[in-house]
Amino acid sequence: MKKAKQIDVTREEVTEGESEARSRDGARNNVRKIREALLMSKAELARKAGLSALTIDRIESGYDCRVDTKRKIILALGLKLTDKDKVFAGPKPESEE
Template sequence: MTNRLKEVRENLLLSRAELARKAGVSFLTIDRVEKGLPCRTETKRKILAGLGFKPSQRDMVFSSTHPPKKELNFTLESGKTAKIRDVDHTGF
């Protein structure tokens, strides 16, 4: 499974340990998912919630089908907006 979890997590200034705690999963789970190993749908839901994403925003983290962009903008459940610059999805 390819994803942008590490990129999104780092942009939100979260450590793997912080995200694991917020998501209710282990540090090892975050590490494995960031390395592209498969995970269950429920784990993805927990990680999205830990990041402050809505389930409908899952493709921003877990999809490999986004076209290359210079910028990725998204709105978190808290209402805050975040931006990832110089995004290149071609490597995913």
């Protein structure tokens, strides 16, 4: 019977990897700024959007999400879908050199 390889990873390496993935893949957004301007808690936004508070926390931290999730958040914030660029910025254009 073969033994599975054991991989030793420290908590710091995992956290570092998560932040690198977040900065690479996660789009920065204005969800937290808009939510706080509306004096709305994460729990309230999550309830209105039909999402978990953990999902809201991840999105506010910069993780990307599905289009349907973005739609739910925009509507829960009381905005129109045409305001999506105010909430979720698109990808930054690459600099031309």
